Amino acid sequence: MAVLSMRLDEKLDRKLQRLARDTERPKSYFIKKALELYLEEHEDYQIALARRADKDDETLTLAQARKALGL
Template sequence: MATKQLNIRLDEKLDQRLEALAARTGRSKAFYASEAIEAFLDDWEDYYLAKDALTEFRDSDETAIDVEDVDWNKLGA
């Protein structure tokens, strides 16, 4: 996979923590920065997907189903 470079500024304490983690694990600081950005994006993409779905539901004429009425056994099928 092609990669791109991203330059960021970190405060000294955060950089020290990142440096210590990288040294302890033998991974690079770039590895952990990339992993952190990916996790951040996963969380925020999920948030906006749910937010948009909720807005779409509220704008529709559909009615909600009570949680007691959900057949949980059929959800995996």
């Protein structure tokens, strides 16, 4: 497992300390979860950009999507 060192501004650190104290979890738990979520979202965004750029990939208008979903 890798070790990471980082600096946080005081306001962010206070919020993180409060969350850790209130939930009885270490600050590293929340930092790891936040990083995992960010990386997943970034990956999804990159996939969406690639699909949008692919002219052969079928796209639907909002009206078409609603109709296809029966909404």
